[in-house]
Amino acid sequence: MKLARITAFSSSLLLGAVLALTGASAVSAAESAAAVDYVALGDSYSSGVGSGGYDSASGSCKRTPRSYPALWAAANAPATFAFTACAGARTGDVTAGQLGPLSAATDLVSISIGGNDAGFSDVMTVCVLQSESACLNRIAQARAFVDSTLPGSLDTVYTAIRSKAPSARVVVLGYPRFYQLKGTCAAGLSEAKRTAINNASDYLNDATAKRAADHGFTFAGVSGTFTGHEICSSASWLHSLNVLDIGESYHPTAAGQSQGYLPVFTSAA
Incomplete structure (x- = not known):
């Protein structure tokens, strides 16, 4: 006992x-x-275009509480949260107008950038409206830009971020593949166009990941989380061509932000 x-x-x-x-x-x-001071930079994939509920105060930047940066901030309650990502942003726009909140006190930075520099919108316009050969030629031009010019532009942005926020953990988010090949789409782009667009996304991500690594930043790819949720899947997290709101075309839905981007960023942050 x-x-x-x-x-x-x-x-x-x-x-x-x-x-x-x-x-x-x-x-x-x-x-x-x-205790984290968090700054969210970048383009429409970070501002949340496509997920709706936009903050009217953000104007054409279309920032929304449904974006992965805002969702992460809501879940983690950082000490400060500055959200300067903007629809349509290129690398030069980030350095010219988004870096103001960065400082020696910044602990965490997220950014998606480079797609607009590489002409993503024009690529999709050509591929949707013109012939297969025109689409493939335009993609070849974009890939050449990624080889010749984009690395230097990314270096400029990344160097500026590190200069203003020397101690921050910087997470660089990639872009998803856009199409599920041999998927459910009965019409629209040819399989050759879809394949070339997916390969171009991978090519851009690979180039971005290398530049991020060379600066000591963390690259967080989202192709894995979007697998099975591309356009032409039965549960897409990406808008296809939206004639009622062209700007939302080929952007993540609210589910794409919360289930495609947020888990990846959370793991990397």
């Missing part, structure tokens, strides 16, 4: 110790998140 009481007492002490440690860890994690 005495042994049983001692064993029970010891188990109680052990359980109490475990609970105390677990509670301390939870408090510590909460305090750590609350």
Whole structure:
């Protein structure tokens, strides 16, 4: 009997110790998140175009609380959150107008950039409206730009970020593949066009990942989370051509932001 009481007492002490440690860890994690100063930079994939609910104060930048940066901030309650990502932004727009909130106190930065520099919108316009050969030629031009010019433009942005936020963890988000090949689409772009567009996205991501790594930044690809949710899948997280709102075409839906981008950023942040 005495042994049983001692064993029970010891188990109680052990359980109490475990609970105390677990509670301390939870408090510590909460305090750590609350201490973060977070700045979200980039283009429409970061501002949240396509997910709706836009903040009218952001104007044509179309920032929304449904975007992955705003969702992460809502879930983690950082000490400060500055959201300057803007629809249509190119690398030069980031350096010229988005870096103001960065400082030596900044702990975390997210950014998606480079697609507009490479002419993504024009590529999709040509591929939707013109012939297969015209589409493939325009994609070849975009790939040549990614080889010759984009690395230097990304270097300029990344160097500026590091200069203004020397201690920050910088997470560079990539772009999804757009089409599920041999998917459910009965009409629209040919399989050759879809394949070339997907390959171009991979090509851009590979180039961006290399520049990010060379600057000591973390590249967070989203192709994996979007697999099975591309255009022409049965549960797409991307808008196809939207004639009622052209600007939302080929952008993530609200589900694409919350289930495609947010988990990837959360893991990398």
